[in-house]
Amino acid sequence: MKIFILILALLLLSSCSSQKKLQGIYKSNKAEFDFFVTKIELKNSNEFNYVFSGDLQHTELSGLYKLSGHNLYLKFSKNKGEIESLNDSLTISDILSGNYHNYDLKNENGINHHLKYKIQGNKLFAYGTKDGQLKKKSKIYTNQKKFLFFGTKWKNKRVYLKKITS
Template sequence: MKPKIILLICFSIFLMSCNVSEKIDGKYRSNFADLGFFITKIELKSDSTFHYEFSGDLSHQELDGKYIIKKKKLYLRFNKLKDETESEIVKINGKDTIVNFGNFGKTHSYELKKENEIEYHLKYKISKGKLQSYNTQTDKLVRKGEKYSINFIPITRL
């Protein structure tokens, strides 16, 4: 009788552990500078929105959007489409051209893709509390590279 009870308890614990979803919200950043210059930071919020920041070597980009998680994959879709810019970036005032560099970094060049009926700009694999990047050209998982990495490690959890 006791072996059956122990087996039933172990099986119940196993089933419960299979249904536990990984908590993904929090702040993530590159584990070292991409190409020696660039750092990517992503803040995933519990309301399925995110803040994306890519900066380094005179380049700075900040974007917001929504994310979806499906089958251990994180799909990021920015609020703006490729090359969509703020109307306030360039103003013509008489003979003067005024450039607002603060809004200049709120654009991107990522194509909108579709997978499993999900539209996205960037995709990551969720694995052991880290985000692993997919190559935007080949759609293959980036495993490693010489002085180049777009794997992320969690900084903090909310």
């Protein structure tokens, strides 16, 4: 009987694990299409900074995030096509820097969002913006040919945002 109570107590204690802190900086594990890297900094006050950069493109945006189950919803502070500037007036560099996004505002379960990610451990997996399906693989350029001496160097690899700092 004592062993049964001990096993039951251990099961209850192990099931009461604390939820991991989501705040921190997440960065792409591999550059998509050999160019594009995403970096998201989640802050304590449900605010985030979003950086998307690669091949002559660099976008820095901010906004608020919400959690619902294992999903993370990002809503930018600016609407589609609006330029985010540090000042009240726009400069040529603000216009050319591309600090705007082309994501439509969506609503799911009463949560307005531009981007959606699935949380699995210390990783964030992106949902497609057009079809809403979970994207776990993307084209990655490698130094290895598909076949021994010929074939493409593009492979479908698992892509996600990995937590790099807390």
